[in-house]
Amino acid sequence: CLISPKASVQLSGRIVIGKGTVVKPFAVIQTNSGKISIGRKCSINNFVQIANGEENITLGDYVRIGPSVTIMSSSRNFEKKNVLIVDQGVTSNSTTIDDDVLIGAGAVILKGCHIGRGAVIGAGSVVTKDVDPFSVVAGIPAAVIGGRK
Numbered sequence: 001c002l003i004s005p006k007a008s009v010q011l012s013g014r015i016v017i018g019k020g021t022v023v024k025p026f027a028v029i030q031t032n033s034g035k036i037s038i039g040r041k042c043s044i045n046n047f048v049q050i051a052n053g054e055e056n057i058t059l060g061d062y063v064r065i066g067p068s069v070t071i072m073s074s075s076r077n078f079e080k081k082n083v084l085i086v087d088q089g090v091t092s093n094s095t096t097i098d099d100d101v102l103i104g105a106g107a108v109i110l111k112g113c114h115i116g117r118g119a120v121i122g123a124g125s126v127v128t129k130d131v132d133p134f135s136v137v138a139g140i141p142a143a144v145i146g147g148r149k
Helices: none
Strands: 013-015 029-031 036-038 050-053 057-059 070-072 074-076 090-092 095-097 133-138 142-149
Touching: 057 070, 070 095
Parallel strands: 013 036, 029 050, 036 057, 050 070, 057 095
Antiparallel strands: 074 090, 133 142
């Protein structure tokens, strides 16, 4: 793989990057205790952030990620108004992106989402639930606007 010296990839045995994958400048890949697995021949563009907590993030082969995309597998709890947010902990759920997925610039993929093979995520979309294979989704929250033929 090729990782730009201007990218920030945490040195960890819990992060695996496949052969032929490119990580461009200013991308950030970091883990807490979960595993991050990135497949072969992926492209991770500038200013992408891939970060997890206790659960895994898995990207298949040939995934294309536009600039300024965020992919997460955890989020802060905030429901209790009489407890500081920082003291409420986090909720984690694995995030999976299958082979041959295109994620447009500025999209956000939230914890627990499974994006099916060949799906397309529109620029600026916020994915809050699973995306079927070969679907085209866009918007906030992301909704199906078409499909690949």
